Amino acid sequence: MKFGLFGGAARGDEHSGDSQSYRDFIDxxxxxxxxEFKSLFLVEHHFTGMGQLSASITLLSYLAGLTKQIRLGTGVTVLPWHNPVLLAExxxxVDLxxxxxxxxxxxxxxxxxxxxGFMVDPATAQERFDEAIALILKSWTEQKRWSHKGTYWQYQDVVVEPQPVQLPHPPIWVAAQSEGSVRKAAAKGQSMLLDQFSDTETIGRRIGWFRDEQRQNGIAALPGQIAVTRGLLLVENNDQRDTEIKQRLTAIEALAATARVPGTEENAPVVGSKMLDSSREGTEASTIIGTPEDCIARLNELADVGVDYVLLNDPTGGLERLEFFARDVMPAFAQQTEAKPMAAE
Structure with a gap:
């Protein structure tokens, strides 16, 4: 099992401005x-008032010069907000x-x-997404000048530079939950990002869909193609467990509030609210929680349903908990490798 990070800089209560939170996150x-964490996947969010990371590509460019081996990911770039050719460049x-x-x-x-905030009709999100990713892939692979007159974007006689280092292009990771979206990602040869709020049984079911679709399409089922995000609540003893849970629930409730349109009622439903589960039961079921022994057991439960790549979301633990996890949890999984293909179930 491999481990990465998920999240981004955000202005905490202890910070008077954004610069301190970004400096802490960079460190x-x-x-x-x-x-030797495998990867970082940065979120992209806008208009929250909480100092959440908005310019993930910019920060990844800076981190590229400060790091040596960790992979640098977007988790995720929301395509409807972006000009596809500018984003491809x-x-x-970053890849270069x-x-x-x-x-x-x-x-x-x-x-x-x-x-x-962007004045984008949510009903157009899928169409914008489809047009944008097609344009990004064309930008990365087409060597000659080309033009495009689409529904949302138009270009005339462009040749997009630079070309990425990875060929034919950097790995595409898609956030997916429904069976249709999971199977679509697998059939296209894309990798998959699974959310941090679903329980282990649900995660296993989605992995099963992905591997089944690969089998049906003759696509090799390899390690590291599916990344599952989990909140990390690692503690030295279980007396600290309740405090950590309450802190996480407070943070999730704050995020849910920022997702609402300004001026709407507090109890108004939020699209995608299942991705922001603020129940104690949900936190108990979906986090890597407890002492090192508890966390190892929870990770082994995930391994039993096919998980081999976990992204840790820990906005409050800081360097101390990162080092604690690396010292007391990661070694239990050090002998597992990515060398052999996985069986498609």
Whole structure:
């Protein structure tokens, strides 16, 4: 089993401005690289008022120069917000300066406040997503000048530069939940990002869909194609468990509030609210929680349903918990390798 990070800088209560939170987060990622975490997937969010990371590609470019081996991913870049050709140029630049370490995670978006702020009709999200990814892939693979007159974007006589280092292009990671979206990602040869709130049984079911679709399409089922995000609540003793749970629930409730359109009622439903489960039961079921022994057991439960790649989301633990996990949990999984193909179930 391999481990990466998921998340991004955010302005905490202890910070008077954004610069401190970004500096702390950058130090966190540099230390993760030293501790041999496999990857970082940065979120992209807008208009929250909480200082959440918005310019993930820009930050990845900076981190590329500070790190040596950790893969640099977007988790996810929301395609409806971006000009696809400009995004293709920016992402290829990250791949270039990192010497081929970009993992390009993409999604359609789910937060109502973002659609509202950008004045984008949510009903057009899928069409925008489909047109955008086709244009990005063309930008990365077409050597000659080309033109495009689409529904949402138009270009005339363009040749997109630079080209990425990874050929034919950086790995595409898709955030997926429904059976249809999971199977679509598998059939297209894409990798998959699974959310941090679903329980282990649900995660296993989605992995089964992915592997079954690979089998039906004759696509090799390899390790590291599916990354599952989990909240990390690692503690030295279980007396600290309740405090950690309450802290996580408070953070999730705050995120849910920022996803609403300004001026709407607090109890108004949030599109994608299942991705922001603020129940104690949900936290108990979906996090890597407890002492090192408890966390190892929880990770082994995930391994039993086919998980071999876990992204840790820990906005409050800091360097101390990162090092604690690397010292007391990661060695239990050090003998597992990526060398052999996996059986498609």
């Amino acid at each position: 966190y990622v540099v230390r993760a690289d030293e501790l 920016q992402a290829a630049t 300066v990192s010497n081929g370490r970009l993992d390009f995670g993409i999604g359609r978006g789910y937060r109502p406040n973002e659609f509202h």
